[in-house]
Amino acid sequence: MSTDLQIWQLVLHASLLVKGVMALLLLASIASWMIIFNKRQILARAQSAADAFEEKFWSGTDLGKLHENISGAHRVTNGMERIFEAGFSEFDRLRHQGRMSPSAMVEGAQRAMRIALTRETEDLEHRLNFLATVGSTSPYIGLFGTVWGIMTSFQALANVNQATIAMVAPGISEALVATAMGLFAAIPAVIGFNRFSNQVDRLEVRYDNFKEELSSILERYAHGIGQE
Structure with missing residues (x-):
């Protein structure tokens, strides 16, 4: 309790800029x-x-x-569902x-899936840049407040004949x-940014692999249609 009280006293007695x-x-x-x-x-x-969509996709269900x-569910899709819906809808439309030609249908589906993948990645990365900014700038902002506070403390000794450590402490x-x-602000932000960036990268790779697999399936299907 005494330590907490002392910290609050230090905060309350700090200069206006340091408080800011x-x-x-x-x-x-x-x-x-x-x-x-x-x-x-x-x-x-x-x-x-x-995980759930991949299990459903590879279960042998008709695409x-x-x-x-x-x-038909009339809901906002995301992740692999979003990529699948974008690619298959464009393929079906063409x-x-x-x-x-089969190549034109596949290229159109791939283009739609690339756009969906980019949007999905942007959604997953949303606000991660804020964590990166806090993690990189907070120590310097705190250091600025410290330097300013120390300067203020030493300036107060300008008219003192004999300075002691007790006066500036x-x-x-x-x-x-x-x-x-x-x-305190920077460390959690840096840890969170690194962890979430890694998770986003792994999901992006997983989505991209699914996009390539679906492209191969659609290509085989398109060539089958062309031979009919």
């Missing part, structure tokens, strides 16, 4: 933790959805029926136009709290 730095770092830390918890849930759901079930302690808060 501390408030900024506190807000950045709160925002980072909100993004971390939210992104953790989003990526966990994306992983589970990918036309699978597409009808997804498009197939019904007639006079389209409180001011330096107040300033060092800003550095501690900078590290």
Whole structure:
């Protein structure tokens, strides 16, 4: 309790600029933790959805029926479902136009799936740049508050004939709290950014592999149609 009380006293007795730095770092830390918890849930759901869709896709279900079930549900798709729906819808549209070569139908489906994959990756990466910014800048912002606080403490000794460590220690302690808060905001943000970036990269590779597999299936199907 005494330690907590001393820290609060140091914060309250800090200069106005140092208080502003501390408030900024506190807000950045709160925002980072909100993004971390939210992104953790989003990526966990994306992983589970990918597992469930792959199991359904490779179960031998007819792709036309699978597409009808997804498009007929009238809901927003994401992940592999989003890529599959985009590719198969474009392939089906081009197939019904007639006079389209098999390669043209496959290329159209691939183009639609690339766009869907890009949008899906952008959704997964959303707000990760904020974590990177907090992780890289918070220590320097805290250091700025510390330097300013130390400068203020030493300037207060300008008119003192005999300076002692006891006279500057409180001011330096107040300033060092800003550095501690900078590290407190930066460390979770850096850990969260690295972990989530790795998960997004693995999901992106998984989506890209699925796109290539679906392209191969559609290519075989398109050539089968052309031979009929």
